[in-house]
Amino acid sequence: MLSSALPHRAGVGFKPEHFSAMLVEPQPVGFLEIHAENYMGAGGPPHAQLRKLREDYALSVHGVGLSIGSMQPLDGDHLARLKALCDRYQPESFSEHLAWSTHDGVFLNDLLPLPYTEETLARVADHVDEVQATLGRQMLLENPATYLLFEESTIEETAFLAEIVRRTGCGLLLDVNNVFVAATNHNLDPDAYISRFPLEAVREIHLSGHSETVDDLGAPLLIDSHDTPVKDPVWALYEKVLGQIGPVASLIEWDNDVPAWPVLRKEAAAAQRMLDTAARMRAA
Template identity: 60%
Template sequence: MSTSAARPDQFASASQRFPRHEIDGLAGTSFKHQHLQAILADDAPGGFFEVHAENYMGAGGPPHAALARIREDFPVSLHGVCMSIGGPQPLDKAHLGRFKDLVRRYEPALLSEHLAWSTHETTYYNDLLPLPYTEATVTRVAAHIDEVQQAIGRPLLLENPSTYVTFRESTMSETAFIRELVKRTGCGLLLDINNVFVSATNQNYSALDYLSDFPLDHVGEIHLAGHAQQQDDEGELLLIDSHDGPVSDAVWKLFDTVIGRSGPIPTLIEWDSAIPDWPVLKREAAAAQLILDRHSQASSREKFHASA
């Protein structure tokens, strides 16, 4: 599989502070501070950990001490949530500078942000808001991605959103929009399969069709998460990307399909509220690892028979 994803050995330097850890084909979890001692005491804690960049933009203290301890033994994925790459205004230079400093400080194996916007002038929203898919939006988002990649000196993975509305002015599909961004910027992609399922259910289209049209060759990381079920104002089913429970059976099936097509890709279990004890989160990651390993073994057998 060809991918734009960053790899640790691509960016190693004489000033490297942490050990190199491979991340290919591994399943990981969101890192929560309350799990630190359980992780350190675990004989087989798992593959890698992902953190939200904005939680570590202070200069020091317990959060950095915990992350530095994790980074010694595991690969880390740095996931931004507030860059507002899809916003109409220029990127916040101070925020981008802090993000760049974190990249230098922790040398993450993977870096990602969202195809979304979350700021307007001096207002900062808690939600990751969707975009109209137009030529003007492509141009603006591509310029923002270029600015981020230039600042950090390496590729960024862009995450597909979960959506609850569509825009009349959109002139292209979400997958076509994403392909154009990859073409213009050389960025990689973070495929959030739960977001695909949530959006497909809410917008009444096929998640499998979406994935068939998604540029899997550029995916460097996958996210899996739980979602909540609600009803909209008309009594119809509405899914919310809540990250507060286990991965649903439907999302596991989509994940199995994607890995069967793409081969093993670093995969993260996101669980950001109603956080369970460490063994529960670890079991979710172990379930993802089983699927990754099964397809890796199948791919190896196919290559062996092809060369025999």
């Protein structure tokens, strides 16, 4: 089984509006990430652009539609299209979300939370096994941004993820912004969450912006909106993570209100400086 092998550098999520700017000269980013579902057609401009970029960049394929957390079987057609995409481009990494998004053939266009129970654990592990066996490669599972907790949950999220890793051999994608968002929404300590996270399984990190509002009771509510620069508390949490595990492939996610290429490149450069610092500290 192929393991995730992204370079330990800062990357960005590729957006078609940046294609021309990226061709002008080599760009100082370590890898590109695409959403798998945007490239499941047979051809056209998306594949023409991706073929060109693949010549120069490592590639991370990030799924948003497998519904790993669903209690129903995985969609075989969707999984087959995903395999065809990975066979075609041989990405250095594939990842998906610890969430569900389909029910009875209906796609809900959202990444929905799930209760952490023994039943859910067994189902998610089965789905991860199926994905890895089909793709012939290790997949990474991403921790979610959440806005509610389930009374029926009997397993802490970090322990749930650690057990999935133990049972399946998958890796983890640590979304630092998701940690901060969920901890704030649930009045928890993000540093304590990180201290319990199975960091030894982390193969990629996500960084993004979030929106700030309040709930009906006036309490702070953060939304994982991917439409702003990375916020200072998220940078600080990221720095602590790197201090513990050293440099690891780190992606800037900016999916809404997408800025001009120089703005996105500047965010990646900030992450790269922190990665370089972490590398120097590990070498000292």
